[in-house]
Each structure stands twice: as structure tokens, then as C-alpha cells.
Amino acid sequence: MSASSSEKGLGLSMVLFGVAIVVIVVIKTAVGALTSPPPADMSDAAVAERIAPVGQMNTGEPIAAAAPAPAASGSTAPRSGEEIYNTVCMACHANGVAGAPKFGDAEQWAPRIAKGIDGLMHSALNGLNAMPARGTCANCSDDELKAAIEFMVSKSGGESAAAPAAAEAPAAAPAPAAEPAPVAAVEAPAAEAAAGRSGDAIYHAACFVCHATGAAGAPLFGNAEQWAPRIAKGMDGLMHSALNGLNAMPPRGTCADCTDAELQGAIQYMVDNSK
Ligand code: HEC
Ligand code: HEC
Numbered sequence: 001m002s003a004s005s006s007e008k009g010l011g012l013s014m015v016l017f018g019v020a021i022v023v024i025v026v027i028k029t030a031v032g033a034l035t036s037p038p039p040a041d042m043s044d045a046a047v048a049e050r051i052a053p054v055g056q057m058n059t060g061e062p063i064a065a066a067a068p069a070p071a072a073s074g075s076t077a078p079r080s081g082e083e084i085y086n087t088v089c090m091a092c093h094a095n096g097v098a099g100a101p102k103f104g105d106a107e108q109w110a111p112r113i114a115k116g117i118d119g120l121m122h123s124a125l126n127g128l129n130a131m132p133a134r135g136t137c138a139n140c141s142d143d144e145l146k147a148a149i150e151f152m153v154s155k156s157g158g159e160s161a162a163a164p165a166a167a168e169a170p171a172a173a174p175a176p177a178a179e180p181a182p183v184a185a186v187e188a189p190a191a192e193a194a195a196g197r198s199g200d201a202i203y204h205a206a207c208f209v210c211h212a213t214g215a216a217g218a219p220l221f222g223n224a225e226q227w228a229p230r231i232a233k234g235m236d237g238l239m240h241s242a243l244n245g246l247n248a249m250p251p252r253g254t255c256a257d258c259t260d261a262e263l264q265g266a267i268q269y270m271v272d273n274s275k
Contacts, residue, residue, distance in 0.1 A: 079140075081147030088137040089148055091209040091254045098130040098216040098248050106157025113158040120149050130216055136209050199269030202262050206255040211270060216248040219274070227274035238267050 085093070085103075096102035101109050112120060124145050127133035134140055135148070203211070203221075210218035219226040230238060242263050245251035252258055253266070 078147070079144055081144075081149070081151030084137065084140060084144050084148035085151050087205070088140070088209060089135050089152065091206065091250075092131075092135075092215075093152060094254065095250055097250055097254075100131065101156070103152055104156055109153065109156035109158060113153055113156075117146070117149065117153075120153070121146055124149055132213050132215050136213055136215065196259075197262050197265075199262075199265030199267070202255060202258055202266035203269050206258065207253050207266050207270065209254070210249075218249065221270055222274050224275055227271065231271055231275070235264065235267065235271075238271070239264055242267055 079087075090103065092098055092100040093103045096105075096108070101112055115123075121142075123131060124135060125133065125142070134145060137145065137148075140148070197205075208221070210216055211221045214220040214223075214226075219230055233241075239260070241249060242253060243251065243260070252263060255263065255266075258266070
């Protein structure tokens with residue numbers, strides 16, 4: 001009787017002890033979860049950082065409309081004048097194609113610079129003879145165009161003070177009521193120097209500058225009538241023209257770093273889309 005009673009008591013205290021441990025563990029875990037800092041990768045900052053690109057992509061804001069802060073990096077910041085020049089304007093201005101004032105040539109730029117930044121902006125926005133409106137850069141903001149002009153001017157004998165660095169666009173005063181030169185909506189130039197780029201990529205990085213608008217008499221992308229006599233020359237004939245240049249068509253279409261295969265891919269891309 002007494003033995004079984006003490007056994008019972010022992011059994012009961014073991015059960016209570018067990019319950020107590022379980023309760024303590026549960027409480028400790030709960031309290032710990034509430035009070036100790038969460039693991040680093042779950043912190044608000046880390047989570048915000050991880051989802052940030054998605055959140056930004058979904059804002060629907062035009063990328064170029066980002067604040068005019070001169071942030072050095074990041075695809076949302078306005079591109080620098082040098083960047084715009086190197087991806088767009090250099091197609092004509094590097095070699096003076098079609099009579100474009102040549103980059104770095106102070107003599108050729110002097111009479112242009114004399115017009116002042118407002119005059120130059122007016123020409124760049126509206127086009128001037130063989131200079132197409134916006135220099136073919138349909139997706140350049142006014143500020144980006146202005147920066148590109150300032151970059152060329154500063155490297156071509158002009159004072160870098162030709163325009164105040166504070167990029168507050170004085171909105172091209174002369175009303176651009178007449179929009180000449182219909183610039184075809186053009187994809188942003190993907191200037192990625194990866195190996196074996198597609199014809200599509202080369203076209204949009206280099207050739208579109210002239211072939212999307214027919215600038216300087218270039219056969220227009222998608223225009224079967226203009227391309228038919230070209231296509232009749234056969235790929236070898238076209239490659240010969242593209243490699244060596246032909247009248248206003250510059251050698252390699254200004255794509256100095258294009259391989260022959262990449263050039264041929266770009267020609268094929270244009271031909272395929274212009275039949
Ligand atoms: C398809 C060729 C071509 C491209 C691309 C091009 N330009 Fe030009 N640009 C010209 C030609 C040609 C002229 C000379 C026009 C004239 O005076 O008859 C010129 C002249 C200019 C002038 C001087 C205008 C003036 O009033 O004297 C500016 C400024 C200019 N370009 C800016 C740009 C900028 C900025 C870009 C790039 C965003 C660009 N250009 C891209 C062909 C081009
Ligand atoms: C600066 C302007 C410009 C750029 C950039 C340009 N082209 Fe051209 N392209 C021309 C002009 C102008 C012609 C017409 C030449 C003529 O027949 O007088 C032409 C013609 C051609 C032709 C037809 C040649 C023929 O024999 O009839 C091919 C092919 C061609 N371009 C390929 C390219 C490729 C590929 C690129 C890009 C890698 C490119 N072009 C970039 C201006 C340009």
C-alpha cells in the first residue's frame with residue numbers, strides 16, 4: 001500500500017516535472033522569438049532590399065523620369081552626356097558622317113558653339129538638315145540630350161561653362177511646334193559587349209541610328225522597296241559594303257568592335273525584316 005502510494009507520488013512528480021520542462025521550453029521559445037533580434041536575412045532592411053528591384057520595376061514610373069539627382073550608378077539615374085554620346089551621337093559625330101561637326105574638332109565646333117546651348121538644344125530637339133531630331137535618340141530625355149551636347153562641346157574647344165553644370169533645363173525657348181523628321185520609336189540601345197551578339201542586338205546598338213530613320217540616305221529598316229535592290233547584291237555584296245563603307249555608310253556601320261559574324265547577323269536581321 002505505502003509502496004504503491006510512493007510509486008504513485010513519484011510517477012506524478014515525474015509527470016509534473018516533464019510538463020514543467022515543456023512549458024518552460026515553450027515560453028522561452030516564444031519570449032525569445034519576441035525579444036531577440038530576428039536573423040539578419042529576415043530583418044526589415046534585408047527584406048526591403050531584396051524586394052526593392054521588384055518594387056521599383058512595378059512603380060510604372062518612366063525610368064528617365066527619375067529625380068534629376070546626378071547619381072553616378074544605377075540604371076534608373078539619367079545617363080551621362082558621355083554615355084549618350086558613346087551610344088548614340090558618336091555614330092555620326094565621331095567621324096563627321098553626313099557633315100556632322102566632328103567630335104574634338106574645335107574649328108568645326110566653334111560656329112556651332114557660338115549659337116549658345118539654347119540654340120544647340122533647339123537644333124538637337126528638332127533636327128537640322130541631316131542631323132535627325134533628338135539625334136535619333138527617341139528615349140533620351142531633354143536633360144540627357146543637353147548633357148550629350150555639353151559633353152561634345154567641352155571636348156571640342158568649347159568652355160565646359162558653355163552651360164551651367166546645374167542641369168536645370170531652360171526648356172528650349174523657341175516653340176518646337178513643327179516636329180520634322182519623324183523619329184521611329186527605337187529600343188534603348190543595349191550596349192553590352194558580350195561575345196557573339198545577335199543581329200537584333202547589333203542593329204539596336206549601332207545600325208538603327210541611321211537605318212531606323214533613313215538618316216543620310218540609309219535604306220530604311222522594314223522598307224521592302226528600298227531594300228530590294230540592296231538584297232539583290234547578295235550577302236557577299238552587302239557584307240563588302242558594310243565592311244568597307246559605301247558613301248555615307250561608314251565602315252562597319254560605326255561598330256568598331258563588331259566581329260564580321262556579328263555584322264553579318266545585323267545585315268541578315270535587317271534583310272529579314274525588310275522583305
Ligand atoms: C545620323 C547622324 C547623326 C546623329 C546620330 C547625331 N547627329 Fe548631331 N548632327 C548631325 C549632322 C549631319 C549635323 C550638322 C547639321 C547641319 O548643320 O547641317 C549635326 C549637328 C549637331 C549639332 C549642332 C547643331 C547646330 O545648331 O549647329 C548638335 C548640338 C548635335 N548635332 C547634337 C547631337 C546629339 C546630342 C546627338 C546624340 C543624341 C547627335 N547630334 C546625333 C548628324 C547626327
Ligand atoms: C551613320 C549612319 C549609318 C549607320 C550607323 C549604319 N549605316 Fe548602313 N547605311 C548607311 C547609308 C547612308 C547607306 C546607303 C549607302 C549608299 O548606298 O549610298 C547604308 C547602307 C547599308 C547597307 C546596304 C549596302 C549596299 O551595298 O547596298 C547595308 C548592308 C548596311 N548599311 C548595313 C549596316 C549595318 C550592319 C550597320 C550596323 C552595324 C549599319 N549599316 C549602320 C548609313 C549607316
